[in-house]
Amino acid sequence: MQALSPSKLLSRFGAAFMAIALDVGGMAVLLYQILRCLVPPRLDGMETWRNLYKVGVKSAPIVVVTAMLTGAIMVIQSGALVAQFDAFGLLGWGAAFATLREVGPIMIGLMFSGRVGANNTAELGTMKVTDQIDALRALAIDPITYLLVPRFIAIVLMMFLLTIVGDLTALVGGAYTGQVLLGVSPSLFASSVIEYITLEDLFNGLFKAFTFGIAIAVVSSHYGMTTSGGAVGVGRSVNNSVVASAVLIFVLDYFITSILH
């Protein structure tokens, strides 16, 4: 393979930098436009309900299953150590601490970016390349208030609520696995959770879920609304959206953990 000349290398670096700057700037402007429509609220009620149902109700089963297994995995992973030190009274604390603060929001965030975010990008991207967004504008209907604000509300709200559901389900999964594998009674598991877990642990995780929801909503909408190039372009946008959401979830998690720890 032929080595790139310094000028070509610099030009590629510049192009990549510009592309990232355009995306970041585009997302910041989009977030501002969406927030501006929230105060006072300007959105379509029917479209909001449709999105709440699509994002929330339809995501609930997969969130419950994933969270249940996550709780179980937490207990399996810590089981050997707990048994070695005979620290069965700390099993609930260990599982709940990791789940509420970290694993719950991260797992559900990644699930959301794969399921809801990808779907959002694909739907908006298809509307963009088939001129449906322009058709809305031509009908004097603002695509931000009609399409994006309802999706933003649905994704942020449901990410937050489903994280609560997921946290609870993960604890149930952990308690059940603790009883089956280690013989730890659910009451001992629950008392360990109640004694050692604070509201701060819960709110820390919920704050993360809230910011992950904003990230997924903005990233997926941005890539959807900037799609071009037909079916290939829609595929590329969905790919970019899922990758960018996942990276942003971990970056946000790092900073929030550093600040709130």
Place this chain on the structure above:
Amino acid sequence: MIEFIDIHKAFGSKQVLRGVSLEVKKGEIMFIIGSSGAGKSVLVKHLVGLIRPDAGRVILDGVEVTNLTEEEYYPIRKRCAMVFQNSTLFDSMTLLDNVALPIRKHFKLSLAEARSEAKAKLALVNMEQHAERYPADFGDGMRKKVAIARALTLNPDFVIFDEPTTGIDPISANIVDRLIRDLSDRLGVTSIVVSHDLRSIFGVADRVAMLYKGQLVLDGPPSLYRETDNAIVQQFINGRPQGPMEV
């Protein structure tokens, strides 16, 4: 009256419009013809601000509407409806809800009232019996008829039709042509029709403008197109593969 004055537009290095000037009088049916890529759709999208010119001006009833903000374009778009080339119905909605959407958003009507109004508009294009079905159930032609019904919901003064009869069977095409004629005759609606359909051009148009390589080649009544000795126009009208036009 609509005036396009010396419109220039390029996309990247491709110059699409090179100083097009055109007037459309009130109540007139103006057809814009030309080969693919001549800049017909690009020109008409300037009227509703979906594309902004690099240079030139667009005047609507004496008011300049060239470079308004998105919000400032909304009143213009309520007066100037647009039917897109590929129908652009919303896939997630029934045909009835597609047509009811602008009514629901712009008139203070209940959902039931908006739907009833939408059904009347669907009847204009003989699609009311399919009101509860989805766009994916239909071919291009029927979707286009619904898009026309949707465009008429805001009772516009001007309608832009981008290839309204392309892909439609001859009977439906006749219905669309008659609808365009009726809009002009009964309601005084001004129509700009981008089309390749010679049957429509010579059957419905009051005036025809031909674009070639981003410039106006001929502007006049349909009869002029039969009489002119302009080689480009004659090649296009007669569909001859050989001639001065680069296709």
